Amino acid sequence: MPLKTHGVLVARAVDTRREGAVDSPHYQIHLTDDVGTHYRASVNVLSQERPSELLYLVADDFRHPVTDRLAALPSGWNTLPSGPGGPHLDFVRGNLFDPALMRTLPPDVTGPDNDLADLLDHQVLRAVGAPDARLYVFGERWGPETAVEDKVFGFLPGNGVHDIHMNQGNSRRFRGDDGVWQDGGLLLHFPDRSRWTGVFLAFQSQSWHTDDVTGHALDDVDGSRGEPGGQPVRVVAALVDPRGPAPEAESVTLLNASPDPVDLTGWRIVDRIGQGSAVPPGALAAGAVLRVDLAGGARLGNHGGEITLLDAAGLKVHGVSYTAEQAGREGWTVVF
Numbered sequence: 001m002p003l004k005t006h007g008v009l010v011a012r013a014v015d016t017r018r019e020g021a022v023d024s025p026h027y028q029i030h031l032t033d034d035v036g037t038h039y040r041a042s043v044n045v046l047s048q049e050r051p052s053e054l055l056y057l058v059a060d061d062f063r064h065p066v067t068d069r070l071a072a073l074p075s076g077w078n079t080l081p082s083g084p085g086g087p088h089l090d091f092v093r094g095n096l097f098d099p100a101l102m103r104t105l106p107p108d109v110t111g112p113d114n115d116l117a118d119l120l121d122h123q124v125l126r127a128v129g130a131p132d133a134r135l136y137v138f139g140e141r142w143g144p145e146t147a148v149e150d151k152v153f154g155f156l157p158g159n160g161v162h163d164i165h166m167n168q169g170n171s172r173r174f175r176g177d178d179g180v181w182q183d184g185g186l187l188l189h190f191p192d193r194s195r196w197t198g199v200f201l202a203f204q205s206q207s208w209h210t211d212d213v214t215g216h217a218l219d220d221v222d223g224s225r226g227e228p229g230g231q232p233v234r235v236v237a238a239l240v241d242p243r244g245p246a247p248e249a250e251s252v253t254l255l256n257a258s259p260d261p262v263d264l265t266g267w268r269i270v271d272r273i274g275q276g277s278a279v280p281p282g283a284l285a286a287g288a289v290l291r292v293d294l295a296g297g298a299r300l301g302n303h304g305g306e307i308t309l310l311d312a313a314g315l316k317v318h319g320v321s322y323t324a325e326q327a328g329r330e331g332w333t334v335v336f
Contacts, residue, residue, distance in 0.1 A: 002167075002179025002215065007079040008070070008087065009039055009137040009161050013127045017152055018108060018117045024048060025107050026162075027120045030153045031135060034075035040150055040160035041137045043186070044201065045107035045116040049171060051204040054116060055102040055225075058123065062187065062198035064096055064321050065304025070136055070187070077141055077161075080182075084273050088181040089138050091166050092210055093272075095306045095319035096185075097200060099208055099225040123199055127188050134191075139164040139184035166200075168215035169207035169223060178215035209315055212274070221315065232258035233284065234318040235269075235307055236336055240300040243331040250294045252307055253333075256284040264290070266312030271298040272305055279309075302327050 011031035019025040029041040046052050069087035080086055089096060105116040112118065127133040143159035150158045164184035167177050186199040207223025210216060217223055237253040252269050256262050265281035269292055277297030284290050294300070300307070304327065308319040320336045327334060 002082070003140040003163060003177060003182050005079060005141040006082075006139070006167075006179070006182040007077060007141060008073065009033075009041070009077050009139075009141075010070075010073055010075050010134055011039055011137070012131070012133070013124055013135050015153065016121065016124055016128065018121070019045075027117050027124075028152045029124055029135070029137075030155075031137070033077075037076060038150070038153070038155035038159060039077075039137075040152055040158075041135070041139075041164060041186075042160060042162040043120060043164045045120070047203045047205065049173065049203065049205045051104070053104040053106055053204065054165070055104055055202040055204060056116060056119065057097050057099075057102045057198075057200045058119065059097055059198040059200075062196040063323055064094075064198075065306070065323055066094070066096070067187070067189075067196050068304060068324060073136075075134075079141075082179075082181060084181050089183040089185050090168075090181045091183045091200065091202065092168065092208060092316065093180065093212075093306070093308065093319075094183075095308060095321040096198065098228065099202075100228045100230065102200075102202065102225065104204070120199070123186070123188060123197060127190075130190060130192070132191050134189045136187040136189065137161050137164060137184075138186075164201065166202035166206055169210045169217045170203075171205045171217075175216060178210070180210070180212060180215045182215075218315075229257075231318045232256060232260075233262050233264070233309065235309055235320045236289070237333050238300060238307055238320075238322065238336075239333050240305075240322065240327040241302050241330045241332075247296065250298075250300045252292045252294065252298075252300075254279070254284065254290045254292060254309065256286055256288050256290075259286050261285050267317075268310045269294065269298050270308050270310060271300070275299055276310075300327075 015030035017028040145158035148158040207217035267279040
């Protein structure tokens with residue numbers, strides 16, 4: 001079963017609280033929306049399963065089409081319908097970042113700038129000090145609890161968001177929370193600088209190859225994140241907006257960065273909503289590039305999109321995203 005009330009909170013951060021040595025410590029954020037409703041965002045900083053340290057990635061200058069999809073959302077809690085069409089986060093399918101670049105940190109230890117709470121402090125306190133900054137908190141809603149005072153910040157009614165982390169590929173203990181297009185995360189928007197920052201968290205016990213319907217970890221598949229730059233074949237460019245009338249001749253360029261040929265028979269390129277185009281079968285030589293004409297299968301929207309390369313078993317090999325700004329020059333190829 002996926003999360004019951006998945007969505008995104010749009011609000012201003014006004015205070016924070018660090019939890020020390022407890023069984024399941026969290027980093028707590030006090031937020032208010034534009035009509036004065038109070039919320040608490042409860043961010044995991046330690047896993048209940050071993051290895052207990054969380055994986056994290058901070059994209060300090062986050063550029064992804066999801067930020068444009070968030071623009072129309074009002075302040076406060078926004079329930080998000082299931083599926084890939086809206087402003088959802090999916091760490092596997094959304095090509096938000098390279099999972100291989102995630103690192104681990106302990107939850108809260110003595111000393112400056114050496115734990116996950118310090119990292120969250122560095123990001124969130126910037127937003128606390130900037131009245132125009134807004135947090136977009138993705139996760140599962142609880143409350144409002146009309147007769148229950150918030151246990152951390154004391155406001156009434158109790159109200160907030162949790163599961164602000166990857167919510168798929170879980171171990172059997174937490175398999176009931178699995179789903180697709182429902183991952184949690186923090187996006188911070190600083191309008192005065194036209195800048196977004198993304199904070200993404202995951203548990204080391206989670207798999208990065210998951211079922212497209214259930215979000216469960218795939219059996220008998222290596223679900224590890226891989227090594228940085230370790231993908232032998234990757235998407236390196238896309239012609240999103242070719243010159244000429246519709247239907248346009250969109251294409252994606254692949255590179256075999258490995259020292260060995262790779263058989264691409266049965267491979268596909270898919271877009272955000274799963275429409276696919278076949279990759280020409282046969283071996284791609286070491287160091288060689290291949291331009292794949294999409295020919296009415298996968299679609300590259302001019303307002304930003306995601307491009308994913310799948311192997312013959314349907315497993316993700318590589319993925320990229322591009323923004324409307326990148327796609328805005330007719331006839332130019334977007335280079336990743």
